[in-house]
Amino acid sequence: MTTTMARPDRVVTSAPPKTQRRDDVLVWIATHAVAIGLALLFVLPIVFLLLTSVMSDRQALDGSFWPTTWQWSNYEHVFRTPGFLVWWRNSLVYAGVGTALTLVSSLFPAIALAKFRFRGANLTMFLVISMMMLPPQVVIVPMYVVWSQDLGLSGSLWPLIIPLAFGDAYSIFLLRQFLLTLPDEVLDAASVDGCGELRKVWHVIVPMARPALVAVGLFQFFALWNDYFGPQIYASENPNAWTLSYGLETFKSAHHSNWNLTLAATALVMLPVVVVFFFAQRAFVRGVTLTGVRA
Amino acid sequence: MARRLTIVGFLSPLLLGFALFFVYPLCATVLYSFEHYDQINPAEWVGLQNWSYVFTQNGDFWPAVRNTVWLVVVMVSLRVVFGIGVGLLVTSVRRGRGIYRTIFYLPYLAPPVASTLVFVFLLNPNGPLDRVLRAVGLPAPSWFNDPAWSKPALVLLSLWGIGDLMVIFMAALLDVPVEQYEAAQLDGAGAIRRFRYITLPNIQPIILFSAVTGVIAALQYYTQAFVAGQVASGVVTGGGTVVEPGYPNGSTLTLPQLIYSLGFQHFDTGAASVIAVVLFVVAMACTVGLVRGSGGLVSTRR
Numbered sequence: 001m002t003t004t005m006a007r008p009d010r011v012v013t014s015a016p017p018k019t020q021r022r023d024d025v026l027v028w029i030a031t032h033a034v035a036i037g038l039a040l041l042f043v044l045p046i047v048f049l050l051l052t053s054v055m056s057d058r059q060a061l062d063g064s065f066w067p068t069t070w071q072w073s074n075y076e077h078v079f080r081t082p083g084f085l086v087w088w089r090n091s092l093v094y095a096g097v098g099t100a101l102t103l104v105s106s107l108f109p110a111i112a113l114a115k116f117r118f119r120g121a122n123l124t125m126f127l128v129i130s131m132m133m134l135p136p137q138v139v140i141v142p143m144y145v146v147w148s149q150d151l152g153l154s155g156s157l158w159p160l161i162i163p164l165a166f167g168d169a170y171s172i173f174l175l176r177q178f179l180l181t182l183p184d185e186v187l188d189a190a191s192v193d194g195c196g197e198l199r200k201v202w203h204v205i206v207p208m209a210r211p212a213l214v215a216v217g218l219f220q221f222f223a224l225w226n227d228y229f230g231p232q233i234y235a236s237e238n239p240n241a242w243t244l245s246y247g248l249e250t251f252k253s254a255h256h257s258n259w260n261l262t263l264a265a266t267a268l269v270m271l272p273v274v275v276v277f278f279f280a281q282r283a284f285v286r287g288v289t290l291t292g293v294r295a
Numbered sequence: 296m297a298r299r300l301t302i303v304g305f306l307s308p309l310l311l312g313f314a315l316f317f318v319y320p321l322c323a324t325v326l327y328s329f330e331h332y333d334q335i336n337p338a339e340w341v342g343l344q345n346w347s348y349v350f351t352q353n354g355d356f357w358p359a360v361r362n363t364v365w366l367v368v369v370m371v372s373l374r375v376v377f378g379i380g381v382g383l384l385v386t387s388v389r390r391g392r393g394i395y396r397t398i399f400y401l402p403y404l405a406p407p408v409a410s411t412l413v414f415v416f417l418l419n420p421n422g423p424l425d426r427v428l429r430a431v432g433l434p435a436p437s438w439f440n441d442p443a444w445s446k447p448a449l450v451l452l453s454l455w456g457i458g459d460l461m462v463i464f465m466a467a468l469l470d471v472p473v474e475q476y477e478a479a480q481l482d483g484a485g486a487i488r489r490f491r492y493i494t495l496p497n498i499q500p501i502i503l504f505s506a507v508t509g510v511i512a513a514l515q516y517y518t519q520a521f522v523a524g525q526v527a528s529g530v531v532t533g534g535g536t537v538v539e540p541g542y543p544n545g546s547t548l549t550l551p552q553l554i555y556s557l558g559f560q561h562f563d564t565g566a567a568s569v570i571a572v573v574l575f576v577v578a579m580a581c582t583v584g585l586v587r588g589s590g591g592l593v594s595t596r597r
């Protein structure tokens with residue numbers, strides 16, 4: 001698949017004959033009405049989330065639409081919750097370190113699969129796709145036994161971070177798809193110039209593959225930031241190892257009658273995603289189009 | 296020779312990861328499925344006992360299978376149809392396309408726990424949607440608290456996260472050759488016929504692709520259903536303890552949650568492993584179908 005998003009000016013239907021102009025105006029109005037209506041429906045959950053997050057405890061429970069008092073202290077309350085800042089730090093460490101490890105360990109296999117010809121390349125690629133599609137719950141029981149009983153590492157994020165040093169199937173697949181689009185000639189030219197394999201990676205491939213590395217890095221960062229199942233299995237027994245995604249559900253449980261506080265915490269978990277998205281929208285969209293597979 | 300060494304060297308993280316985190320746990324899972332093992336006492340070979348227990352005596356297995364089939368049929372097909380619809384809508388808007396794309400894409404990126412919490416709040420029996428529905432005189436179901444409405448509520452949540460499919464279908468729709476539309480218009484074909492005879496055949500590979508990846512995602516469906524059940528049940532938990540997944544009345548239980556429940560709440564490693572093997576076989580069948588039938592979209596070849 002090639003990337004085709006960067007063509008906003010392209011017109012789907014051709015210029016119509018004059019007799020059709022009235023119909024076109026009606027279609028134009030209908031299209032925009034539906035688009036605006038649907039966009040409002042998509043934004044409403046976030047509007048309710050933000051409005052309810054500043055309501056008083058009592059008002060948040062009665063399904064009000066508009067806050068009578070703007071209780072900004074809800075956000076302060078969330079930050080003061082024991083553990084909230086620790087969860088924040090853990091999420092950053094898990095997503096940050098995990099993403100760095102993923103990029104380094106996935107780039108080399110991706111290069112081999114895209115640029116080297118060897119026996120078993122098709123089979124290896126099939127293995128990558130299989131690993132990508134494997135539900136994580138299929139292998140969780142024996143993996144948990146190894147990490148907790150044999151290695152004594154449960155109650156920490158290590159069982160989640162260490163495997164990322166061994167390549168991430170989804171990232172390998174995405175990087176390989178991109179590397180296929182790079183011309184072989186550039187690498188051949190570098191070889192003729194006597195460039196070693198590692199130097200070739202660093203001086204030729206990394207600069208050219210930068211957009212793909214950014215996209216894959218962002219996808220992985222948010223996949224890890226959003227991960228719930230992994231921290232649930234390995235970190236649940238130790239609150240000091242909880243991440244935001246895992247801590248958030250526990251927060252709701254502990255404040256079961258305080259939707260305002262829960263939604264303030266929810267807004268704070270969503271915030272980094274929104275901020276980074278606005279800085280990197282292009283890379284995100286390109287990444288989705290490149291593979292079509294969810295992050 | 297040096298070249299072969301380079302290839303093996305480049306592939307080594309993948310090959311090690313494949314052995315350690317795929318082959319080993321899969322073999323162990325198959326082995327566990329024939330053993331009685333409570334993660335405290337030594338494992339004990341019991342033959343097919345776990346298998347017959349799961350298929351004939353465990354009361355959760357077949358309901359979880361039915362829920363998964365329901366999700367595959369309803370959630371996946373609605374997502375594909377809605378994805379095409381939103382893709383068509385955004386590509387046919389000329390001004391402000393970027394804004395619409397952002398609005399429809401962003402919810403897809405929201406952390407699943409966060410978006411699930413928002414929907415449990417929106418749909419709770421005294422929440423905003425409930426009040427809107429009552430105000431306009433429509434019946435307001437209890438959504439996440441009603442076994443008949445809990446899965447439709449999860450579908451609503453999944454439609455809010457349509458962003459990934461929208462982007463894929465936008466790309467596919469913009470790739471349909473303009474000349475074909477022009478020719479059809481000259482022949483007097485209306486919008487519906489143009490969609491039926493030009494758009495659909497052109498985007499058909501993408502439809503197939505998103506359906507198969509949707510099925511694979513449905514097989515893995517876990518976080519949203521789990522969190523919705525936990526939160527909507529209103530049971531106060533803490534310190535990592537959780538109630539049984541599937542609330543209300545097992546209606547949101549899926550196979551991955553059953554693996555979690557059996558393996559980590561009931562310490563029945565054998566039964567959990569049986570379900571893991573079943574899930575693996577189905578997922579692999581879908582993966583083979585994806586590689587064979589995707590018309591080269593997911594290709595192992597260069």
